[in-house]
Amino acid sequence: xxxxxxxxxxxxxxxxxxxxxxxxxxxxxxxxxxxxxxxxxxxxxxxxxxxxxxxxxxxxxxxxxxxxxxxxxxxxxxxxxxxxxxxxxxxxxxxxxxxxxxxxxxxxxxxxxxxxxxxxxxxxxxxxxxxxxxxxxxxxxxxxxxxxxxxxxxxxxxxxx
Amino acid sequence: xxxxxxxxxxxxxxxxxxxxxxxxxxxxxxxxxxxxxxxxxxxxxxxxxxxxxxxxxxxxxxxxxxxxxxxxxxxxxxxxxxxxxxxxxxxxxxxxxxxxxxxxxxxxxxxxxxxxxxxxxxxxxxxxxxxxxxxxxxxxxxxxxxxxxxxxxxxxxxxxx
DNA sequence: TTATGTGGACAACTAGGTTGACGATTGCAG
DNA sequence: CTGCAATCGTCAACCTAGTTGTCCACATAA
Numbered sequence: 001x002x003x004x005x006x007x008x009x010x011x012x013x014x015x016x017x018x019x020x021x022x023x024x025x026x027x028x029x030x031x032x033x034x035x036x037x038x039x040x041x042x043x044x045x046x047x048x049x050x051x052x053x054x055x056x057x058x059x060x061x062x063x064x065x066x067x068x069x070x071x072x073x074x075x076x077x078x079x080x081x082x083x084x085x086x087x088x089x090x091x092x093x094x095x096x097x098x099x100x101x102x103x104x105x106x107x108x109x110x111x112x113x114x115x116x117x118x119x120x121x122x123x124x125x126x127x128x129x130x131x132x133x134x135x136x137x138x139x140x141x142x143x144x145x146x147x148x149x150x151x152x153x154x155x156x157x158x159x160x161x
Numbered sequence: 162x163x164x165x166x167x168x169x170x171x172x173x174x175x176x177x178x179x180x181x182x183x184x185x186x187x188x189x190x191x192x193x194x195x196x197x198x199x200x201x202x203x204x205x206x207x208x209x210x211x212x213x214x215x216x217x218x219x220x221x222x223x224x225x226x227x228x229x230x231x232x233x234x235x236x237x238x239x240x241x242x243x244x245x246x247x248x249x250x251x252x253x254x255x256x257x258x259x260x261x262x263x264x265x266x267x268x269x270x271x272x273x274x275x276x277x278x279x280x281x282x283x284x285x286x287x288x289x290x291x292x293x294x295x296x297x298x299x300x301x302x303x304x305x306x307x308x309x310x311x312x313x314x315x316x317x318x319x320x321x322x
Numbered sequence: 323t324t325a326t327g328t329g330g331a332c333a334a335c336t337a338g339g340t341t342g343a344c345g346a347t348t349g350c351a352g
Numbered sequence: 353c354t355g356c357a358a359t360c361g362t363c364a365a366c367c368t369a370g371t372t373g374t375c376c377a378c379a380t381a382a
Contacts, residue, residue, distance in 0.1 A: 138179050
Protein backbone atom coordinates (compact mmCIF):
# COMPACT_ATOMS: atom_id res chain seq x y z
CA UNK A 1 0.00 0.00 0.00
CA UNK A 2 2.17 2.82 -1.28
CA UNK A 3 0.87 5.91 0.37
CA UNK A 4 -0.01 9.13 -1.38
CA UNK A 5 1.98 12.32 -1.19
CA UNK A 6 -0.95 14.11 0.39
CA UNK A 7 -1.08 11.55 3.17
CA UNK A 8 2.58 12.11 3.80
CA UNK A 9 1.99 15.84 4.22
CA UNK A 10 -0.89 15.18 6.57
CA UNK A 11 1.21 12.79 8.55
CA UNK A 12 3.88 15.41 9.07
CA UNK A 13 1.34 18.02 10.06
CA UNK A 14 -0.32 15.53 12.37
CA UNK A 15 2.95 14.81 14.11
CA UNK A 16 3.70 18.45 14.59
CA UNK A 17 0.26 19.23 15.92
CA UNK A 18 0.33 16.31 18.28
CA UNK A 19 3.54 17.55 19.85
CA UNK A 20 2.62 21.20 20.01
CA UNK A 21 -0.91 20.70 21.28
CA UNK A 22 0.27 18.35 23.98
CA UNK A 23 3.00 20.77 24.92
CA UNK A 24 0.58 23.66 25.30
CA UNK A 25 -1.71 21.56 27.46
CA UNK A 26 1.15 20.34 29.60
CA UNK A 27 2.54 23.84 30.06
CA UNK A 28 -0.86 25.03 31.16
CA UNK A 29 -0.93 22.24 33.75
CA UNK A 30 2.37 23.49 35.06
CA UNK A 31 1.01 26.95 35.53
CA UNK A 32 2.09 28.70 32.34
CA UNK A 33 -1.11 29.54 30.62
CA UNK A 34 -1.48 29.83 26.89
CA UNK A 35 2.20 29.72 26.06
CA UNK A 36 2.53 29.15 22.36
CA UNK A 37 5.50 28.46 20.15
CA UNK A 38 5.28 32.02 18.90
CA UNK A 39 5.99 33.24 22.39
CA UNK A 40 8.89 30.92 22.81
CA UNK A 41 10.43 31.92 19.50
CA UNK A 42 10.03 35.56 20.36
CA UNK A 43 11.69 35.25 23.73
CA UNK A 44 14.47 33.25 22.21
CA UNK A 45 15.09 35.94 19.63
CA UNK A 46 15.17 38.59 22.32
CA UNK A 47 17.54 36.55 24.45
CA UNK A 48 19.69 36.06 21.39
CA UNK A 49 20.18 39.78 21.02
CA UNK A 50 17.13 41.29 19.36
CA UNK A 51 16.81 43.91 22.05
CA UNK A 52 14.37 46.28 20.42
CA UNK A 53 11.09 45.82 18.60
CA UNK A 54 12.35 46.74 15.15
CA UNK A 55 15.27 44.38 15.31
CA UNK A 56 13.01 41.69 16.70
CA UNK A 57 10.67 42.12 13.78
CA UNK A 58 13.55 41.71 11.37
CA UNK A 59 14.75 38.52 12.97
CA UNK A 60 11.30 37.01 13.00
CA UNK A 61 10.56 38.21 9.48
CA UNK A 62 7.60 40.13 10.71
CA UNK A 63 6.77 43.83 10.73
CA UNK A 64 8.00 45.84 13.68
CA UNK A 65 4.38 46.58 14.54
CA UNK A 66 3.54 42.90 14.76
CA UNK A 67 6.65 42.29 16.84
CA UNK A 68 5.59 45.10 19.16
CA UNK A 69 2.20 43.51 19.65
CA UNK A 70 3.72 40.18 20.63
CA UNK A 71 6.10 41.92 22.97
CA UNK A 72 3.12 43.66 24.55
CA UNK A 73 1.51 40.38 25.55
CA UNK A 74 4.81 38.98 26.78
CA UNK A 75 5.33 42.10 28.84
CA UNK A 76 1.86 41.85 30.30
CA UNK A 77 2.61 38.31 31.42
CA UNK A 78 5.87 39.36 32.93
CA UNK A 79 7.99 37.31 30.55
CA UNK A 80 9.69 40.27 28.97
CA UNK A 81 10.61 43.70 30.33
CA UNK A 82 10.87 46.95 28.40
CA UNK A 83 13.11 49.71 29.66
CA UNK A 84 14.19 52.94 28.05
CA UNK A 85 17.55 52.63 26.38
CA UNK A 86 19.94 55.12 27.96
CA UNK A 87 21.98 55.34 24.78
CA UNK A 88 19.12 56.01 22.41
CA UNK A 89 15.94 57.62 23.62
CA UNK A 90 13.98 56.29 20.67
CA UNK A 91 14.61 52.69 21.62
CA UNK A 92 12.98 50.66 24.36
CA UNK A 93 15.37 47.94 25.33
CA UNK A 94 13.87 44.45 25.56
CA UNK A 95 14.91 41.87 28.11
CA UNK A 96 13.69 38.41 28.96
CA UNK A 97 12.86 38.28 32.66
CA UNK A 98 13.70 35.49 35.06
CA UNK A 99 10.13 34.30 34.72
CA UNK A 100 10.51 34.36 30.98
CA UNK A 101 13.54 32.12 31.12
CA UNK A 102 11.66 29.84 33.46
CA UNK A 103 8.94 29.45 30.84
CA UNK A 104 11.47 28.72 28.14
CA UNK A 105 13.10 26.05 30.28
CA UNK A 106 9.73 24.53 31.07
CA UNK A 107 8.90 24.48 27.38
CA UNK A 108 12.09 22.69 26.53
CA UNK A 109 11.51 20.18 29.26
CA UNK A 110 7.99 19.46 28.08
CA UNK A 111 9.08 18.90 24.50
CA UNK A 112 11.87 16.63 25.63
CA UNK A 113 9.45 14.60 27.67
CA UNK A 114 7.15 14.26 24.71
CA UNK A 115 10.04 13.12 22.61
CA UNK A 116 10.82 10.51 25.24
CA UNK A 117 7.28 9.22 24.98
CA UNK A 118 7.72 8.83 21.26
CA UNK A 119 10.99 7.08 21.87
CA UNK A 120 9.19 4.56 24.01
CA UNK A 121 6.61 4.00 21.33
CA UNK A 122 8.85 3.27 18.37
CA UNK A 123 12.28 2.87 19.91
CA UNK A 124 15.33 5.07 20.15
CA UNK A 125 16.93 3.82 16.97
CA UNK A 126 13.82 4.32 14.96
CA UNK A 127 13.20 7.85 16.24
CA UNK A 128 16.75 8.91 15.54
CA UNK A 129 16.41 7.50 12.09
CA UNK A 130 13.23 9.45 11.55
CA UNK A 131 14.96 12.63 12.64
CA UNK A 132 17.91 11.94 10.41
CA UNK A 133 15.64 11.35 7.42
CA UNK A 134 13.69 14.51 8.01
CA UNK A 135 16.86 16.48 8.44
CA UNK A 136 18.11 15.17 5.15
CA UNK A 137 14.86 16.14 3.49
CA UNK A 138 14.21 19.60 4.83
CA UNK A 139 17.66 20.70 5.90
CA UNK A 140 18.93 21.10 9.40
CA UNK A 141 17.58 24.43 10.48
CA UNK A 142 15.02 26.07 8.35
CA UNK A 143 11.57 26.75 9.48
CA UNK A 144 10.09 30.08 9.44
CA UNK A 145 7.13 29.57 11.65
CA UNK A 146 5.43 32.09 9.53
CA UNK A 147 1.74 32.48 9.67
CA UNK A 148 0.49 31.49 12.97
CA UNK A 149 -1.67 32.73 15.40
CA UNK A 150 -1.99 29.23 14.64
CA UNK A 151 -0.31 27.09 17.14
CA UNK A 152 -3.06 28.07 19.47
CA UNK A 153 -5.10 26.03 21.91
CA UNK A 154 -7.33 24.10 19.58
CA UNK A 155 -9.84 23.10 22.20
CA UNK A 156 -10.90 26.69 22.68
CA UNK A 157 -11.52 27.25 19.01
CA UNK A 158 -14.45 25.00 18.34
CA UNK A 159 -17.62 26.50 16.91
CA UNK A 160 -20.75 26.19 18.98
CA UNK A 161 -23.26 26.01 16.26
CA UNK B 162 23.95 14.29 19.63
CA UNK B 163 20.52 13.43 20.89
CA UNK B 164 18.22 16.01 19.47
CA UNK B 165 15.77 18.04 21.48
CA UNK B 166 12.02 17.58 21.42
CA UNK B 167 11.57 21.10 20.13
CA UNK B 168 13.81 20.35 17.17
CA UNK B 169 11.72 17.31 16.40
CA UNK B 170 8.58 19.43 16.29
CA UNK B 171 10.28 21.95 14.04
CA UNK B 172 11.45 19.19 11.79
CA UNK B 173 7.93 17.90 11.34
CA UNK B 174 6.59 21.36 10.67
CA UNK B 175 9.43 21.99 8.27
CA UNK B 176 8.63 18.87 6.32
CA UNK B 177 4.99 19.73 6.08
CA UNK B 178 5.66 23.28 4.99
CA UNK B 179 8.16 22.17 2.42
CA UNK B 180 5.63 19.88 0.78
CA UNK B 181 2.71 22.26 0.93
CA UNK B 182 4.56 25.34 -0.18
CA UNK B 183 6.08 23.49 -3.12
CA UNK B 184 2.68 22.10 -4.01
CA UNK B 185 1.06 25.53 -4.04
CA UNK B 186 3.81 26.88 -6.25
CA UNK B 187 3.60 23.94 -8.60
CA UNK B 188 -0.17 24.17 -8.85
CA UNK B 189 0.13 27.83 -9.71
CA UNK B 190 2.54 26.93 -12.49
CA UNK B 191 -0.05 24.56 -13.86
CA UNK B 192 -2.63 27.27 -13.97
CA UNK B 193 -4.51 26.75 -10.72
CA UNK B 194 -3.85 29.87 -8.79
CA UNK B 195 -3.75 30.05 -5.04
CA UNK B 196 -5.14 26.59 -4.41
CA UNK B 197 -4.57 25.80 -0.76
CA UNK B 198 -5.07 22.65 1.24
CA UNK B 199 -8.14 24.24 2.77
CA UNK B 200 -9.72 24.36 -0.64
CA UNK B 201 -8.87 20.80 -1.37
CA UNK B 202 -10.25 19.57 1.94
CA UNK B 203 -13.41 21.53 1.41
CA UNK B 204 -14.01 20.14 -2.05
CA UNK B 205 -13.30 16.67 -0.82
CA UNK B 206 -15.85 17.04 1.95
CA UNK B 207 -18.43 18.26 -0.53
CA UNK B 208 -17.71 15.43 -2.90
CA UNK B 209 -18.00 13.04 0.02
CA UNK B 210 -21.54 14.13 0.68
CA UNK B 211 -21.54 17.41 2.57
CA UNK B 212 -23.91 18.98 0.12
CA UNK B 213 -24.94 22.06 2.03
CA UNK B 214 -23.03 24.71 3.94
CA UNK B 215 -24.20 23.72 7.40
CA UNK B 216 -23.31 20.10 6.94
CA UNK B 217 -20.00 21.12 5.43
CA UNK B 218 -19.24 23.22 8.48
CA UNK B 219 -19.94 20.27 10.72
CA UNK B 220 -17.66 17.96 8.81
CA UNK B 221 -14.85 20.46 8.78
CA UNK B 222 -15.43 21.38 12.42
CA UNK B 223 -15.97 24.96 11.49
CA UNK B 224 -18.95 27.26 11.80
CA UNK B 225 -21.47 27.17 9.00
CA UNK B 226 -20.68 30.81 8.31
CA UNK B 227 -17.01 30.06 7.85
CA UNK B 228 -17.87 27.15 5.61
CA UNK B 229 -20.11 29.41 3.56
CA UNK B 230 -17.28 31.88 3.10
CA UNK B 231 -14.96 29.20 1.79
CA UNK B 232 -17.66 27.94 -0.52
CA UNK B 233 -18.07 31.46 -1.82
CA UNK B 234 -14.48 31.61 -3.00
CA UNK B 235 -14.66 28.14 -4.50
CA UNK B 236 -17.82 29.12 -6.30
CA UNK B 237 -16.21 32.26 -7.62
CA UNK B 238 -13.40 30.20 -9.06
CA UNK B 239 -15.80 27.79 -10.62
CA UNK B 240 -14.68 24.83 -8.52
CA UNK B 241 -18.00 24.41 -6.78
CA UNK B 242 -21.57 25.10 -7.90
CA UNK B 243 -24.51 26.06 -5.72
CA UNK B 244 -28.02 25.28 -6.87
CA UNK B 245 -31.31 25.54 -5.05
CA UNK B 246 -32.35 22.22 -3.54
CA UNK B 247 -35.69 21.16 -5.03
CA UNK B 248 -36.55 19.17 -1.92
CA UNK B 249 -35.85 21.88 0.61
CA UNK B 250 -36.06 25.50 -0.35
CA UNK B 251 -33.86 26.57 2.52
CA UNK B 252 -30.93 24.58 1.28
CA UNK B 253 -28.54 25.43 -1.53
CA UNK B 254 -27.12 22.19 -2.78
CA UNK B 255 -23.36 22.11 -3.22
CA UNK B 256 -21.59 20.29 -6.00
CA UNK B 257 -18.01 20.02 -7.08
CA UNK B 258 -17.72 20.98 -10.74
CA UNK B 259 -15.67 19.24 -13.40
CA UNK B 260 -13.07 21.95 -12.99
CA UNK B 261 -13.10 21.36 -9.27
CA UNK B 262 -12.34 17.69 -9.74
CA UNK B 263 -9.61 18.63 -12.16
CA UNK B 264 -7.98 20.75 -9.48
CA UNK B 265 -8.23 17.94 -6.97
CA UNK B 266 -6.62 15.52 -9.37
CA UNK B 267 -3.86 18.00 -10.14
CA UNK B 268 -3.27 18.46 -6.44
CA UNK B 269 -2.94 14.77 -5.87
CA UNK B 270 -0.56 14.45 -8.76
CA UNK B 271 1.64 17.26 -7.48
CA UNK B 272 1.86 15.77 -4.02
CA UNK B 273 2.68 12.39 -5.43
CA UNK B 274 5.44 13.90 -7.51
CA UNK B 275 6.86 15.63 -4.49
CA UNK B 276 6.78 12.37 -2.61
CA UNK B 277 8.69 10.78 -5.46
CA UNK B 278 11.34 13.43 -5.14
CA UNK B 279 11.70 12.61 -1.49
CA UNK B 280 11.90 8.97 -2.38
CA UNK B 281 14.83 9.71 -4.60
CA UNK B 282 16.55 11.62 -1.86
CA UNK B 283 16.42 9.07 0.92
CA UNK B 284 15.27 5.90 -0.80
CA UNK B 285 12.00 4.05 -1.03
CA UNK B 286 12.63 1.84 1.97
CA UNK B 287 13.56 4.73 4.16
CA UNK B 288 10.58 6.84 3.18
CA UNK B 289 8.15 4.02 3.78
CA UNK B 290 9.74 3.47 7.12
CA UNK B 291 9.32 7.14 7.97
CA UNK B 292 5.68 6.97 7.04
CA UNK B 293 5.16 3.82 9.07
CA UNK B 294 6.77 5.40 12.10
CA UNK B 295 4.71 8.53 11.85
CA UNK B 296 1.57 6.51 11.41
CA UNK B 297 2.41 4.57 14.52
CA UNK B 298 2.97 7.80 16.41
CA UNK B 299 0.04 9.92 15.37
CA UNK B 300 -2.44 7.34 14.19
CA UNK B 301 -3.54 6.63 10.68
CA UNK B 302 -6.03 9.36 10.01
CA UNK B 303 -6.15 12.17 12.47
CA UNK B 304 -5.55 15.65 11.45
CA UNK B 305 -7.94 18.37 11.82
CA UNK B 306 -6.37 21.00 9.72
CA UNK B 307 -7.81 23.47 12.07
CA UNK B 308 -6.53 26.90 12.09
CA UNK B 309 -5.45 27.94 8.76
CA UNK B 310 -5.69 30.71 6.69
CA UNK B 311 -2.40 29.38 7.17
CA UNK B 312 -1.32 27.16 4.42
CA UNK B 313 -1.19 30.24 2.35
CA UNK B 314 1.36 31.47 -0.14
CA UNK B 315 4.17 32.48 2.17
CA UNK B 316 6.05 34.50 -0.37
CA UNK B 317 3.28 37.05 -0.58
CA UNK B 318 3.16 37.61 3.13
CA UNK B 319 6.47 39.24 3.85
CA UNK B 320 6.56 42.65 5.49
CA UNK B 321 8.10 45.46 3.53
CA UNK B 322 9.44 47.45 6.37
C1' DT C 323 -51.97 23.66 13.83
C1' DT C 324 -48.57 24.79 16.41
C1' DA C 325 -43.88 24.31 18.66
C1' DT C 326 -39.34 23.33 17.67
C1' DG C 327 -35.44 22.89 14.86
C1' DT C 328 -32.57 23.88 10.79
C1' DG C 329 -30.48 26.43 6.65
C1' DG C 330 -28.65 30.47 5.08
C1' DA C 331 -27.60 35.32 5.48
C1' DC C 332 -26.20 39.56 7.77
C1' DA C 333 -23.76 42.05 11.30
C1' DA C 334 -20.39 42.78 14.75
C1' DC C 335 -16.34 41.13 16.79
C1' DT C 336 -11.51 38.87 17.49
C1' DA C 337 -6.68 37.60 16.45
C1' DG C 338 -2.78 38.30 14.22
C1' DG C 339 -0.97 39.90 10.69
C1' DT C 340 -0.14 44.06 6.91
C1' DT C 341 0.74 49.17 5.15
C1' DG C 342 1.13 53.86 5.67
C1' DA C 343 2.07 57.97 8.16
C1' DC C 344 4.18 60.66 11.71
C1' DG C 345 6.94 62.86 15.52
C1' DA C 346 11.11 62.48 17.93
C1' DT C 347 15.74 61.39 17.82
C1' DT C 348 20.08 59.85 16.04
C1' DG C 349 23.96 59.86 12.93
C1' DC C 350 26.47 61.20 9.10
C1' DA C 351 28.12 64.60 5.36
C1' DG C 352 29.48 68.54 4.49
C1' DC D 353 27.65 73.33 13.44
C1' DT D 354 24.10 72.50 10.46
C1' DG D 355 20.97 69.95 7.97
C1' DC D 356 19.32 65.80 5.68
C1' DA D 357 18.38 60.99 5.80
C1' DA D 358 17.50 56.97 8.39
C1' DT D 359 15.52 54.69 12.44
C1' DC D 360 12.44 53.82 16.56
C1' DG D 361 8.11 53.38 18.36
C1' DT D 362 3.25 54.33 17.95
C1' DC D 363 -1.23 55.21 15.91
C1' DA D 364 -4.63 54.22 12.57
C1' DA D 365 -6.72 51.80 8.83
C1' DC D 366 -7.15 47.60 6.59
C1' DC D 367 -7.06 42.35 5.46
C1' DT D 368 -8.11 37.43 6.25
C1' DA D 369 -10.13 33.83 8.31
C1' DG D 370 -12.21 32.65 11.72
C1' DT D 371 -15.93 33.44 15.76
C1' DT D 372 -20.79 34.52 17.99
C1' DG D 373 -25.42 36.33 17.85
C1' DT D 374 -29.61 37.37 15.51
C1' DC D 375 -33.04 36.83 12.16
C1' DC D 376 -36.33 35.00 8.70
C1' DA D 377 -38.01 31.45 5.98
C1' DC D 378 -38.98 26.98 5.79
C1' DA D 379 -39.34 21.91 7.44
C1' DT D 380 -40.81 18.60 10.61
C1' DA D 381 -42.83 16.18 14.38
C1' DA D 382 -46.35 16.28 18.15
